[in-house]
Amino acid sequence: MSNSPKSAEPSALQRAALLVEKMQARLDAVERARTEPIAVIGMGCRFPGGAVDGPSYWRILRDGVDALREVPESRWDVQGYFDATRGMPGKMYGTRGGFLDDVEHFDAEFFGIAPREAASLDPQQRIALEVAWEALENAGVAPGQLMGSRTGVFMGVMSSDYMARLLKEDDATRFDGYMATGNGYSFVPGRISYVLGLQGPCMPVDTACSSSLVSLHLACESLRRGESNLALAGGVNLILSPETTICLCSMQALASDGRCKTFDAAADGYVRGEGCGILVLKRLSDAQRDGDDILALIRGSAVNHDGASGGLTVPNGPSQQAVVSKALENARVPPALVGYIEAHGTGTPLGDPIELRALGAVLGKGRPEDRPFFIGSVKTNIGHLEPAAGIAGVIKTILSLQHREIPPHLHFHTPNPHVEWDRIPARVPVERIPWPAHEGRRIAGVSSFGLSGINAHVVLEEAPRPRPRPPLPRSIPRSSSSCPPRRRQRWPTWPGRGARS
Secondary structure (H helix, E strand, C coil), X not given: CCCCCHHHCCCHHHHHHHHHHHHHHHHHHHHHHXXXXXXXXXXXXXXXXXXXXXXXXXXXXHCCCCCCEECCCCCCXXXXXXXXXXXXXXXXXXXXXXXXXXXXXXXXXXXXXXXXXXXXCCHHHHHHHHHHHHHHHHCCECHHHCCCCCEEEEEECCXXXXXXXHHHCCCHXXXXXXXXXXXXXXXXXXXXXXXXXXXXXXXXXXXXXXXXXXXXXXXXXXXHHCCCCEEEEEEEECCCCCXXXXXXXXXXXXXXXXXXXXXXXXXCCECEEXXXXXXXXXXXXXXXXXXXXXXXXXXEEEEEECCCCCCCCCCCHHHHHHHHHHHHHHHCCCHHHEEEEECCCCCCCCHHHHHHHHHHXXXXXXXXXXXXXXXXXXXXXXXXXXXXXXXXXXXXXXXXXXXXXXXXXXXXXXXXXXXCCCCCCEECCCCCEECCCECXXXXXXXXXXXXXXXXXXXXXXXXXXXXXXCCCCCCCCECCCCCXXXXXXXXXXXXXXXXXX
């Protein structure tokens, strides 16, 4: 016989209420995890014009620098392939682009790679390794102490120009195991995970021009699902062989004058560019707990496909509207609060009007007449980095949020006459302008649309003010300055015209 009075026992109704309360708490926790913002805590980059970090990249953007130039002599025989006639078979009319310097230099010893293996390594693997390390250092994370951690790596990559150069040597003795591991797409992120001992998800992403933005979307989803506790996301692209440029000239996709004239009446195609950008990501709650410096927030993102459009490579306006709307919905951000869009904006006569109309249809909803959104494209500065284009735009936008300033969009003189500018609440900034806050918030969107029809959009917000915090042990060790500096050397096995030492 119990000594407790019956009145002390919870009734069936009370037990049911407690059960409902617990179930609701679980649902709330699941919803919070599904929609938690992702903190950008570090970034690394190599972009045309000498951009090797955030400050140098910002100077190019802030000062309105056009970093495009002629094809370096070490890449291919430019005059041998040149013909000014658009669409000439086997020839290229475009001889300008956004190129990096010294892509043949690499400190193999620093990363524990033997010289014989390094010679077979696609320079895209080399530069991705370097930029990943620099991004982690920028985040204050000790790369050497991530061994065994659930750190994910997601990298956009789509070109295999180095293999094309090696094939031209016609030397069968070069084809060994190092050649296979040095040139497959999966080894770009795979080598980063291997060198650092990372055991989270690891994958290459090839969705053409949207690759790095899709990589960013996948990384954020991996963090929200708990697959990863830290993630590296980005993309890499190097232009080492002429074949792809010849194909694009055959399609007449490139600009004749070597300038990307996005949104302008003179737009006649894009200009190719190369580079690498990588972000270090954490769940916001983890970043705040660990006392990380937060550069910006990723509020939400979305990916879709054009479906059956006017052609495999023809943009689909309704699909672009849908991906932007879904990203805003996932971010829980009203369209009227978006102050800036870093557009896909390749400078093609067909694509620019379709993109502007789609953005106007989505972002014009509920927007006051006196609050247009600004729109620009970093492709006018550094060219179209193809699989790395999205991450170049994201890093530009993060820097703009940090400086609370929108840099100038280049080569915009006469608005494209095929765009209904009077009905679209968009403004193209041709000079530096302050970034106004709306309802106390600065929010931006970044778009990337793949040639294969795969679209991505990411919603970013200015970083929150740092919270006062007691000193607590970090879940991931901070980086120190004890690592030796890298010594980048030129590899005598760099194949091709004018490149042997």
